Amino acid sequence: MWDKSKWGVSLRWLRRLLQESPVRQQIVWLDCCHSGELLDIFDEANPGQEGKAVERSVIAACRGFEVSREQLQGEHGILTATLLQGLDPHRDVDGWVSNNKLADFINQQMFGELQRPIFHNSGGAIILTDKTHGVQLQLDPKLKGTCPYKSLNYFTQEDAVFFYGRRKLTDELINRIRTENFIAVLGASGSGKSSVLRAGLLDQLKRGQKLSGSDRWQYYGPFTPGEHPLESLRELGIGGREREMGRGGEVELQNSPPASCLLPSASKNLLPSASCLLPPPASCLLPSASKNLLPSASCLLPPPASCLLPSASEQRVVLVVDQFEECFTMCQDEQERDEFFACLLAMVAQGHDKFCLVLGMRADFLGKCAEYAQLAEKIDQHLVTVKPMTSEEIEEAITKPGELVGLQVEQALVTKMIGDVVDSPGSLPLLQYTLTELWTEAQTSPNPNRLTLESYNRLGGIEKTLPKRANQVYKSLKEEEKPVAKRIFLELTQLGETSDTRRRVCKEDLINSSHSLELLERTIEQLVRAKLIVTTNESKSGNGKAGVILDIVHEALIRHWQELRQWETIKLWRIETNLGLGL
Incomplete structure (x- = not known):
């Protein structure tokens, strides 16, 4: 006669055991006949979470009315043999196996068998095996605990270590700046213009590794025009010594040309003040009805090069203006806007190869610039378009920053996120926003160094972050x-x-x-x-x-x-x- 006390367990006992257990991650795998009965009545034995975050993995070898079978050749049951194979992290593309991945593997491997395995996975992912377990990753201690993603913010030069996916565009900009003194970087909102200017172009130039001597150049900006673009230009501190944040986080002071030589005076003259040259007639300074911004050669003689811009023996000057569209959206003074454009174009015209102006602007404002003939011509001749990132670039932007802080991103999650954003204009900030949410959630989970597809689906991905925003x-x-x-x-x-x-x-x-x-x-x-x-x-x-x-x-x-x-x-x-x- 079957002795229940010797050969069986009470589901109520199992329920109480799981309720009282302090273990946050609970695993129950049964390779025995009729083991699916546990799942059939699991509602009775399910302890719930009782206010605690609990991850649970339950696998039964067969349905309640089936028997569990053994291998024809081997020493294990069919489920056990499949479990052992599926738990091998070396066969997994990510190098680690979770309860959800294991369930998918068992379903695929046991398809067609006379017994059907049953699963119940709840809560977050449980990492079962990991080929990197015990391996000490070489991480920069300064990055420990840092979120490698930027939410809806752009990347700055201080974030350059986490900036990935725009190597090709950055190289194109560096090649342009090698031979040109004007570059217009245009793209859709959310395409990453501000990030590539700061964490891509400027970071690489200041390193001096891709363009010889660029680490000794003088840099101003990036700045945004704002409501009063001329005042914004003056506030850069051009003149005397400029505060610059170095790559190592230390403040560096760089010598700069005199402000009076680079900027319009308080009287809004469009070219350098009287300390550099005699002021031209007012009729030569103001734009005409056709918006030609530069005074003609007959109006004034050019000032000495040493006054306006570096001399032939001095280093190059780079001025970066981001969100150039603010000249139209925020500056309501048309005369000040005209003078600002004239000032920039004058520096470009007289600086030759010792000065370079870099503009970042939303592409939809190109029509506004068409009202200014010389500006529009310059943009047309020196245009760099920020194109959508490729699937490979998006994957790099997802995975590479995480690697720097020891974060592993499940390949299925990478594939899903690429598919969700690759054909959507302006989705890069939303991608970063969702990754930030995933990272934040992971920090309170048993697996703080992994981002999973399950977590993404639970958050709702872009489908939920967008409505919230x-x-x-x-x-x-x-x-x-x-x-x-x-x-x-x-x-x-x-x-x-x-x-x-x-x-x-x-x-x-x-x-x-x-x-x-x-x-x-x-x-x-x-x-x-x-x-x-x-x-x-x-x-x-x-x-x-x-x-x-x-x-x-x-x-x-x-x-x-x-x-x-x-x-x-x-x-x-x-x-x-x-x-x-x-x-």
Whole structure:
């Protein structure tokens, strides 16, 4: 007769054991006949979490009505033999095996067997085996505990160690700066312009490893024009000694040319002040109606080179202006804008190969620059376009920063994230935002040095981070801007019979009696800065005219932002109601 006390266990006892256990990660594997019964009634034995974060892996060799079989040749049951094979970390692309990976492997290997294995995995991933276990990784102690991702912020020169995926673009910029004295870096919002200027171009130039002598050049910026671009230029501290942050984190002081020689005076003359040369007639300094910004040669003699820019025996000067579109979005004084452009172009014209101006600007503002003939010509001649990152570059941006802090990223997660962002314009900040969220969550888990697909799915990936961001931005808008933002998102959504999709809209087509151009541009600018929409400049829009094209940053926003879904429902109801009324 079967002795239950000797050969069996009570499910209530198992439930109590798991409830009272202080073990956070619990593993129960059964290779015996009818073991699936445990899963069939697991709700009774499931201890729950009782307020604790518990990871659990339960594997049964067969269903409740099946028997567990042994190998025809071998010393183990079929499940045990498969478990031993699947637990080998050397056969895994990541070099480590989790309970979820093991379940997938067992399903594949035992497909077609007379018994079907049953699984129950809950909570976070449990790392079962790791080929790096016991191996001391050589990590920089200064990076310990540092998040290698930047959320929605751009990379700075201090973050250059974590900046990956833009080597090709950085090399192109360095090659351009080798032979040119003007470079315009244009790309969509969220394409990584600010990051590549700081953590790519400037970091490499200051190292002096790719361009001989560039570590001895003088650098100003990057700075953004702001509301008063001339004042922003003066605030760089050009003149005397400039504070520069060195690669090692120490503050370095560099000698600079006199400020009076490089910048317009308080009277807003467009070229160097009287300390360098006699001021030209005012009629020569101000832009004409055609916006030609530089005074003609007949107006003044060029100042001595040693006054405006370095002499032939001195090192090169590099001035970097980022977010150049602020000259149009923030500077409301057209004369100051004209003078700022004239000042930059004068330095380029008179500096020759001893001066280089680098501009970073959103591509949709190229049309604004067309109003300034000489500036537009310069941009056209020295344009570098920031193209979308390739799949290989995105993978490098995900995995390489993590390696520096001992972080392992599951290959399945890498593949999933690449697929989620590779065809979406302006998604790089969102990629970094999601990676930051994954890293933050991992720090409170038993596996703080691993990012997994399971965690990504639990967070919702971009599909959840986007709506969260959208709600924050929408609530921060002024009351008169909220209806404009609502209309913009609805216009960027194409209502469909089965699912809604993104559609592109020309900015000029959104102007009406309720929404002025000024209000529209102000709202668009905030949505672009928040990385919720992207803008591009096209020679022809839907109506055949030149214009700025708006696009939603990712269709996940359409699918999963509840606020937008409600707006769409109301819009559809109004359309249907109007049709019913014959309107």
